[in-house]
Amino acid sequence: MKLHLIGPSGNIVKSSIQITGSKSESNRSLLLQALYPNISIRNRSNSDDAEVMQKGLAIEKGEVDIHHAGTAMRFLTGYFASQEGKNIVLTGSKRMKERPVKILVDALGSLGADIEYLEKEGYPPIGIQGKKLTAGKVSLPADISSQYISSLLLIAPSLENGLEMELIGKITSVPYIKMTLGLLNQIGVQTSFEGNTIKVSPMKQVDPIELVVESDWSSASYFYSIVALSKVGSEIQLGSYKNDSLQGDRVLAGIYTDFGVETTFTVDSIVLKKVRNHRLKSFTCDLANAPDIAQTIAVTCLGLGMGCELTGLHTLKIKETDRLEAMKAELSKFGAKVEVTDRALLLQPSFDLISEVAVDTYNDHRMAMAFAPLALKTSFVVNDAEVVSKSYPDFWKDLKKLGFQAREL
Incomplete structure (x- = not known):
């Protein structure tokens, strides 16, 4: 299944999403x-x-x-x-x-x-x-x-x-x-x-x-990216989450403050709000304890025109695909300049995104979902979009709730 993605009108998102268990x-x-x-x-x-x-x-x-x-x-x-x-x-x-x-x-x-x-x-x-x-x-x-x-x-x-x-x-x-x-x-x-x-x-x-089972923090990462790439005032409520989570990817709440996203914990959910525009030219982070969010962060940086240096990524070589080489290939399609080693990804700042490219997903659910928020900045196609069922079967349906267009080709 190929999906043509276009972001919501005006780049403002406001909605509530219930994410499946981790x-x-x-x-x-x-x-x-x-x-x-x-x-x-x-x-x-x-x-x-x-x-x-x-x-x-x-x-x-x-x-x-x-x-x-x-x-x-x-x-x-x-x-x-x-x-x-x-x-x-x-x-x-x-x-x-x-x-x-x-x-x-x-x-x-x-x-x-x-x-x-x-x-x-x-x-x-x-x-x-x-x-x-x-x-x-x-x-x-x-x-x-x-x-x-x-x-x-x-x-x-x-x-x-x-x-x-x-x-x-x-x-x-x-x-x-x-x-x-x-x-x-x-x-x-x-x-x-x-x-x-x-x-x-x-x-x-x-x-x-x-x-x-608490809802999945890795899945929450794509909504952090959406809020970061949207306009100030955008807000998404995600359930069901807790402050004392067992999941390592809960570090998202701290990381995305650098992208202007504020996280508020309620009794059984989190509220993500874009409170300001980002102030960094480049972002540096050691993700050895949370490597599954590396793809999401790299795409967020690309969409914001930022550079990034993400390290601690040696385990990504043996995932559903070699995620480092896959990210280099797919980010480059949008005009990005990317270098990877066996444990790091280096992205140069880039402001002019090439549109209407086709993102390959390599049988990897995270490749499809990590790139999806970029539709707020440019329209493109996701190949083999059904791979999201590996971890988040309702992903495309939930994106439509936010105003994204996902048209099957």
């Missing part, structure tokens, strides 16, 4: 529910990834195809490896077969897991023979995708001896690790995170509890 929280909660059936879940994400995760957890034997869902690949690898008697082949899309799992498989192997590579060494598809894992200590590099770490932490309380994890080097995406530990704490599991050592105590069963 994909990250939902997938963690679903895995914990599979381990402890006394758990119930409210406001679960309606994303493709959460659907794939739920269906995968229900399979006893045979093939589990998680398509493009990287979180499901990592989390289900740990889950099935720890489920005695389950014999599973875990596979996915062509791109998924290019995304490494070796560090996680090696870590699980050190705990006694039985996992084999069925095609290319170090990559899916993998064959998993579920076993009772009794070893209680593991070590792995700290500067990797936090999903490897969370995969191990989520199954840790179900292991006979719990788990002590040593992270070697500088830790990446700490908020996502803390999100996982926070959910474990909510169901009564004892944990500690001191220095580079994480400990999770074993827990055979949990008391009945409802986990309420």
